[in-house]
Amino acid sequence: MDPADRGQPEGAQPSRRWISLLLGSGVLASIASFLYPAIRYIIPPPLAESSSRSVVAAKVGDLKNNSGVVFKFGSEPGILVRLADGQYRAFTAVCTHLSCTVQYRADLREIWCPCHNGLYDLAGRNVSGPPPRPLQAYEVHIQGEDIVVSRSA
Amino acid sequence: MRKTIPSLVVLLVAIASPLAAAPKNSCLTCHAELEGPQGEPAKKFPSDVHNQAGLGCADCHGGDPQDDSMTAMSPAKGFRGAPKKTAIPEFCGKCHSDSNYMRRFNPGLRTDQLSQYWTSVHGKRLRQGDAKVAACVDCHSVHDILAVTDTRAPVYPTNVATTCARCHADAAYMKGYNLPTNQPAQYAKSVHAHALAQGDTSAPTCSTCHGNHGAAPPGVSSVENVCGTCHVINQQLFEKSPHQAAFAKMGLPACVQCHSNHEIVPPTDAWVGVGSNATCIQCHAAGDKGYAAAQRIAGDLAKLETFYQRAEDVLNTAERSGMEVSTPRVELVSAHGDLIKARVEVHSFNPGEVQKFTDEGTDISQKAYQAGVVALRERDTRRKGLGVSLIFIVLAIGGLYLKIRQMESTPANRH
Numbered sequence: 001m002d003p004a005d006r007g008q009p010e011g012a013q014p015s016r017r018w019i020s021l022l023l024g025s026g027v028l029a030s031i032a033s034f035l036y037p038a039i040r041y042i043i044p045p046p047l048a049e050s051s052s053r054s055v056v057a058a059k060v061g062d063l064k065n066n067s068g069v070v071f072k073f074g075s076e077p078g079i080l081v082r083l084a085d086g087q088y089r090a091f092t093a094v095c096t097h098l099s100c101t102v103q104y105r106a107d108l109r110e111i112w113c114p115c116h117n118g119l120y121d122l123a124g125r126n127v128s129g130p131p132p133r134p135l136q137a138y139e140v141h142i143q144g145e146d147i148v149v150s151r152s153a
Numbered sequence: 154m155r156k157t158i159p160s161l162v163v164l165l166v167a168i169a170s171p172l173a174a175a176p177k178n179s180c181l182t183c184h185a186e187l188e189g190p191q192g193e194p195a196k197k198f199p200s201d202v203h204n205q206a207g208l209g210c211a212d213c214h215g216g217d218p219q220d221d222s223m224t225a226m227s228p229a230k231g232f233r234g235a236p237k238k239t240a241i242p243e244f245c246g247k248c249h250s251d252s253n254y255m256r257r258f259n260p261g262l263r264t265d266q267l268s269q270y271w272t273s274v275h276g277k278r279l280r281q282g283d284a285k286v287a288a289c290v291d292c293h294s295v296h297d298i299l300a301v302t303d304t305r306a307p308v309y310p311t312n313v314a315t316t317c318a319r320c321h322a323d324a325a326y327m328k329g330y331n332l333p334t335n336q337p338a339q340y341a342k343s344v345h346a347h348a349l350a351q352g353d354t355s356a357p358t359c360s361t362c363h364g365n366h367g368a369a370p371p372g373v374s375s376v377e378n379v380c381g382t383c384h385v386i387n388q389q390l391f392e393k394s395p396h397q398a399a400f401a402k403m404g405l406p407a408c409v410q411c412h413s414n415h416e417i418v419p420p421t422d423a424w425v426g427v428g429s430n431a432t433c434i435q436c437h438a439a440g441d442k443g444y445a446a447a448q449r450i451a452g453d454l455a456k457l458e459t460f461y462q463r464a465e466d467v468l469n470t471a472e473r474s475g476m477e478v479s480t481p482r483v484e485l486v487s488a489h490g491d492l493i494k495a496r497v498e499v500h501s502f503n504p505g506e507v508q509k510f511t512d513e514g515t516d517i518s519q520k521a522y523q524a525g526v527v528a529l530r531e532r533d534t535r536r537k538g539l540g541v542s543l544i545f546i547v548l549a550i551g552g553l554y555l556k557i558r559q560m561e562s563t564p565a566n567r568h
Contacts, residue, residue: 022552024552026548029542114490114494129385133352133353
């Protein structure tokens with residue numbers, strides 16, 4: 001067919017092909033960029049999920065009476081303590097003195113900071129040594145088999 | 154009407170009965186009308202903790218508060234008047250050293266203040282007739298005495314330094330005692346004063362180290378015990394270190410030698426080592442064993458600090474870029490703990506022991522740093538991907554625009 005019959009000048013053909021190529025590749029790349037996040041969402045990266053409000057600190061039965069465990073709570077460590085009577089309590093594990101990680105001392109039945117021998121009672125109150133303030137307390141709930149620790153509202 | 158009158162009488166009696174129950178106190182009645190020092194006690198006394206406990210003027214000063222005349226203040230009525238300065242401790246101690254009496258008001262209150270006071274520098278000097286030294290009323294005030302737990306009391310923890318400074322910062326008043334008067338100003342710069350100002354009422358003030366009723370400077374040999382009441386690990390490490398015997402031999406006060414006594418500012422790593430700010434070079438010189446140990450400890454601390462800071466910076470950058478780095482962030486908390494523990498371990502003055510913590514912390518910091526680098530690499534990949542996709546999206550939009558224009562310019566569409 002004569003190009004003139006199609007109402008197009010002869011020199012316009014390469015230009016049209018170029019536009020179609022541009023359009024096609026642009027559409028394909030756009031589709032790829034739309035799909036990429038969806039695929040990454042379905043297959044998450046090998047990094048642990050962060051939760052700032054609540055976290056499963058342990059499973060029921062993980063802790064025996066008069067023991068404690070340090071767990072990851074967002075970007076900070078937290079401490080879950082099971083008292084001698086079976087009750088659970090949770091606090092931030094960041095010492096209020098110089099931000100060392102505290103731990104539970106079953107022999108003292110207190111929360112202890114190994115850096116400067118700071119002691120907190122089981123209500124989180126600073127009772128001995130240099131810590132200037134109590135530990136921030138968290139709420140503990142048992143949900144099925146999970147011990148869920150939440151920041152207070 | 155017959156019923157109303159007895160009811161009114163009962164009501165008036167009920168209203169008046171508390172007033173009738175209040176003991177008569179002619180001392181307050183008369184002294185309230187006086188001006189100057191004689192009127193002052195009556196104006197102050199209503200806020201006094203003794204008044205709140207139901208005690209009156211006569212309980213301390215004797216006399217007869219039921220008597221409205223001047224005979225109320227006669228020796229015959231047991232009037233003792235105001236005690237001389239040197240008699241004040243015994244005056245207050247008459248009740249405050251009596252356990253049976255004090256139990257009626259506050260069973261938990263100690264009753265050994267007077268015996269402690271006589272062991273203090275103040276008490277010893279008072280016994281020698283020095284009326285300038287502090288006795289009970291100089292610290293607790295008089296006639297408007299507040300409970301120690303009252304935040305307005307001059308002996309409440311946050312007010313103690315100001316109370317002591319009233320005399321101890323007054324160069325003219327302290328003249329002749331051969332004591333510096335800059336301690337309150339030095340203390341005000343200390344980490345302890347700062348903690349107290351921040352609301353930590355357990356932070357040490359003057360009386361924590363010097364005692365309150367038995368106030369005296371701690372002896373050179375007991376400094377580490379006094380500091381060790383809070384800084385237990387530091388004390389234990391120091392006592393096992395070669396410095397304890399060396400300091401004792403030289404008559405140097407343990408903690409004070411490096412940390413000062415009143416101006417205890419937050420220590421820095423620059424205090425350790427052989428730099429110009431290092432305390433070690435006060436005694437150690439190049440070539441001796443202590444100098445080499447100080448150099449090694451300072452190097453290890455600096456290494457951990459550098460690695461920790463590098464990891465902290467990269468994780469901060471990654472976090473600000475929206476990357477999930479909470480796991481290495483939590484791990485880095487352990488490295489921070491190692492840095493603090495290493496600084497405490499400095500009190501052993503044993504480079505090998507310090508290095509255990511610095512090595513562990515450095516290792517954790519390196520891993521956290523690597524995790525941060527990986528996160529930043531992932532961020533860069535995403536940014537590049539976004540950039541490339543944006544280019545293609547722009548190209549697609551441009552292509553669409555041109556295609557539409559081309560379609561519009563064909564003759565078939567024009568007609």
